[in-house]
Amino acid sequence: MGMTISEKIISQHIGRTVKAGELVITPVDGVMATDTTGPLALKAFEAMGGKNVFDPQKCALIIDHAAPAPNERIANLHTMMRTFAKAQQMRLFEIGEGICHQVMVENAYVKPGDIFMGADSHTPTYGALGAFACGVGSTDLAAVMMTGQIWLKVPETIKITCTGKLQKGVTAKDLILYLVGEITISGATYQSIEFHGEAFRGMTLASRMTIANMTAEMGAKAGIVHPDGLELPYDFTPVLPDDEAHYIKEFRFDVSDLEPQISIPESPDNVENISPYEGRPIDYAFIGTCCNGRLEDLRIAADILKGKKVAEGVRLVIAPASQSTLLDAITDGSIQALVEAGASLITSGCGPCVGTHQGVPGDNEVVISAANRNFRGRMGNPQSSIYLAAPATVAASALEGKICNPKKYMD
């Protein structure tokens, strides 16, 4: 019988053919932890008798969730991470270097066909590269840092095929929001997802990352975009699924008529067409995160806002996904256009996504965000509400001061 991409990658790693449902111990090609998960992981590493990490080249720490440190408690956790990284001679990505997932991909810590464990739930993002990448917690991460291995259950795979081409003004974020709505927040729990079809084939790496990123919002263990059409700055051998691979479920969607999508508070899978929500006033617009803080996202926003001003009474916050994104967006003029339009530019990193610092909404405020989660309290205030949308929709809504379809600004 044929194998899915996940079965194939795991089989290649342990040197025998595995099938969904089997428990295996597999070597891991890379690990990372952030300033949310890292400190607990380092504590666990030491407590479990860890002396040296299994391979310093394959381990990374990233200070991105609360960076620069908003208070002394977090500053000291950052110090703890720096000290550990130095002692282990492993790479630590400093404040402002970027969001964990972005810097892992940019710095080729993860490559097609790899098995990667990240102490962050959006680690499936690397499925954009055709890697088998899962989110784990701190203690699991510590165990992998020590042993270079993880135990896991080979997941069943859901196959999602999208036919048709997305219309102008409709982006990867709209597509993945739509799919999260269809599959639901728990629809892929313990399972892997494979994305097939025309709609993904022509996507940039950045758009593929947006797609794979939100498989976390379906509960998936991994989310892999079929490597057909994938372009990378280095040579690679893609891992392809067999024609006779067995899928636990298969979905087919024709996405040629898809309109911009919006996720309504307080769950990412509460997704609707944008039209019934047009005209709803907003207070705060945010573009950034591991979902949509990349160059193409900032560019779309800049194109919409260039030469115009954000609506009075609305604030627009921009957090580029990484320092290199920031530099590219300076070079191509996007940053200038955004700041001239009234955007507030903040450190590359998670920014207000997780409610730790930098832009907590006030009571009863309405936020439109290019992020991936809108759970109650997610941005630090349970009395605010968060709508999720594509960067184009967020930019256009900031311009109008109310939720709107960005199509008219995208010709």
Add this chain to the structure above:
Amino acid sequence: MIKGNTHVYGDNIDTDRIIPGKYTKTLDLSTLADHVLEDLDPSFRSKVKQGDILVAGKNFGCGSSREQAPLALKKAGVSVVVAEYFARIFFRNAINIGLPVIEIGNHSIRSGHNVQVDLSEGSVKDMTSGEVYEGQKIPQVMMDILAEGGMVNYLKKNKRYVL
């Protein structure tokens, strides 16, 4: 065998509701416990007693990978979490820090019931209603990790995983 009094919540309780992101950046477990479930049920912290059992519906613990979520529950006194099913990272994290979890599918357990959990059998008995639920037995490797009180002690002892 674990026995305790229940606190019952619904489906899709996400990790932001178990412990908001703004409190997660700490190594002080009592801070976590002080804010456990605060955006879901602000009275939980004062109601929960050592040994109580948390019962939920589908997809408990969805959202972030923060291990602070099961840590907060454990530190607040929760002895075991029973759910229809869990989000996968929460499930692993809970076992890794030595908080037992069990999946039992559809159930009609209510708050204030007396419940008995048998992890090795994978069963849950609601002593108040008399109903018995045959749940999922967790894999042996997870039972072994739990038996050591969590992954730290497990690896300290074994140095590697054993399936």
